[in-house]
Amino acid sequence: MNSKGHLRKIKDRIKIGLTGSAVLLILAILAVILGTVIIGGYKSISWEFLTQPPKEGMTKGGIFPAIFGMVFSLLMMLIAVVPVGVATAVYLHEYARPDFILTKLIRGAVNNLAGVPSIVFGLFGLGFFIQFIGGSLDRSLGQSGLFGQPCILWASLTLALMNLPMIIVATEEALRAVPQAERAGALALGATKWQTIQNVVLPQAIPGILTGVVLVVSRGAGEVAPIMFTGAAYYLPYLPKLPTDQFMTLGYHIFVMTTQSPDIDATMPIAMGATLVLLALTFSLNIIAIIIRSRTRSQLRKGR
Amino acid sequence: MQTGINRLEIKDFNLYYHRTKALEDISMMIPEKKVTAIIGPSGCGKSTLLRSINRMNEMIDGVTVEGQVLLDGEDIYQQDIDVVELRRKVGMVFQRPNPFPKSIFENVAFGVRMGDNVPAKQKLEEVVERSLKEAAIWDEVKDRLHRSAMELSGGQQQRICIARALAVEPEVILMDEPASALDPIATAKIEELIFRLKEKYTIVIVTHNMQQAARVSDFTAFLMLGKLVEFGPTEKMMTNPGSKLTEDYITGRFG
Numbered sequence: 001m002n003s004k005g006h007l008r009k010i011k012d013r014i015k016i017g018l019t020g021s022a023v024l025l026i027l028a029i030l031a032v033i034l035g036t037v038i039i040g041g042y043k044s045i046s047w048e049f050l051t052q053p054p055k056e057g058m059t060k061g062g063i064f065p066a067i068f069g070m071v072f073s074l075l076m077m078l079i080a081v082v083p084v085g086v087a088t089a090v091y092l093h094e095y096a097r098p099d100f101i102l103t104k105l106i107r108g109a110v111n112n113l114a115g116v117p118s119i120v121f122g123l124f125g126l127g128f129f130i131q132f133i134g135g136s137l138d139r140s141l142g143q144s145g146l147f148g149q150p151c152i153l154w155a156s157l158t159l160a161l162m163n164l165p166m167i168i169v170a171t172e173e174a175l176r177a178v179p180q181a182e183r184a185g186a187l188a189l190g191a192t193k194w195q196t197i198q199n200v201v202l203p204q205a206i207p208g209i210l211t212g213v214v215l216v217v218s219r220g221a222g223e224v225a226p227i228m229f230t231g232a233a234y235y236l237p238y239l240p241k242l243p244t245d246q247f248m249t250l251g252y253h254i255f256v257m258t259t260q261s262p263d264i265d266a267t268m269p270i271a272m273g274a275t276l277v278l279l280a281l282t283f284s285l286n287i288i289a290i291i292i293r294s295r296t297r298s299q300l301r302k303g304r
Numbered sequence: 305m306q307t308g309i310n311r312l313e314i315k316d317f318n319l320y321y322h323r324t325k326a327l328e329d330i331s332m333m334i335p336e337k338k339v340t341a342i343i344g345p346s347g348c349g350k351s352t353l354l355r356s357i358n359r360m361n362e363m364i365d366g367v368t369v370e371g372q373v374l375l376d377g378e379d380i381y382q383q384d385i386d387v388v389e390l391r392r393k394v395g396m397v398f399q400r401p402n403p404f405p406k407s408i409f410e411n412v413a414f415g416v417r418m419g420d421n422v423p424a425k426q427k428l429e430e431v432v433e434r435s436l437k438e439a440a441i442w443d444e445v446k447d448r449l450h451r452s453a454m455e456l457s458g459g460q461q462q463r464i465c466i467a468r469a470l471a472v473e474p475e476v477i478l479m480d481e482p483a484s485a486l487d488p489i490a491t492a493k494i495e496e497l498i499f500r501l502k503e504k505y506t507i508v509i510v511t512h513n514m515q516q517a518a519r520v521s522d523f524t525a526f527l528m529l530g531k532l533v534e535f536g537p538t539e540k541m542m543t544n545p546g547s548k549l550t551e552d553y554i555t556g557r558f559g
Binding site for chain 1: 358360363365388389391392395396398400402403404405414415417418419465468469472
């Protein structure tokens, strides 16, 4: 073999080595994080931990209200963000003309929205939802402190706003994957544009939209900044019943237990346990979504 | 020129993509219950002309048209024409089979279901059966109507797409190179089918295959660079073309 060939081979090896070690680095970091959380948290996990409220000034007891509040707020977030996000994506991809100035404006706005730091969403939620909308609602209803205060409703809407770009982008991606030939086929059979979208395009886009939903739920579960001013509570002695109640949630609970605790030795294991639960929840959510996705996909292939 | 009854007529038709003229001054009569082939070299506007007959060009940005396409004496480009209604009268089969990822039954029932009055289940089953029989694929799929159309072969999928178009009882069927993605046996089946369908329907077929045009069509339109060079009975076009251009194309000197 000539020297040029040698050189090429060596260069190739170096590149494989570099990319390979990047992968190893990522895996190592993940292993360290998971290891720390599992070792620090597994002792706290028990049936009581998952089903009981905190006790004795939050130094003992469980995290049930935080799990409950998280599920409550995430469901409300989905109710708000999925219809709006999917509708926006359908408009952008199916109706709007790509060279139209309004389309470009909306796209630009969506991209910018995605780049806004989450703490800004939190402050926006406080100023816009709670003080402006909530305050106005209270005044017009002759109430005080019903809507104009932090609660699940406003926290969920803030999370929804933060996650809107993600749903829009995921949905647009999914719509793009539906073959143009199938749209043409439906239109040529005398289907209206909306019938085509409803019966041909959207059913095939559902797996892709679900991917977006999963990402959004995981992100919503992990974000603390948008909800700390808009609805999350330090501690509540009861479970929230209405959207206008405040709520405890896992992410914020972890934050409180690690930074606001008067007795860090007592609360650290609880925080670690809560972290483990949060990780396990998002992890299993992802797995459930992957299963749903692959099942819808194979069902689509089989034609239901 | 003897062309039988005319239900479909293209009159002084021009089409532009933005500023480029894609079709220029096309005028032709498309006779009823006959097969009319549109032939010509790639990029001559065959498919564009075909898609002008059911206004599918509207899916593309920047398309403008001038002139008329008359169906039963009515200009389909008139302001108050309902495109949905038009496309129910003028069905279309595409170059590549494009069944929906749904069951065979749902594919064929699709157009009917999208209509204003969806018939009862039994009536719908009758429509599906009739359409599949007309498209000569009933025997192959009658035991698997509720399996996916995607499991079928390309040729079978194309006949499903034809059945799907027939289900809404159109007057005219447009076919855009319907066999170009198929093997010779599947092609022969489609051609046989076209031959039988003209008893009931007016058919316009785009093809780049001269032999196919000769085999299936009664009339042929030869298009070049967006202009209609010649239109007439296929037999005459193939044996005694009126224009030197047509002759050169047919004998394979270019194309």
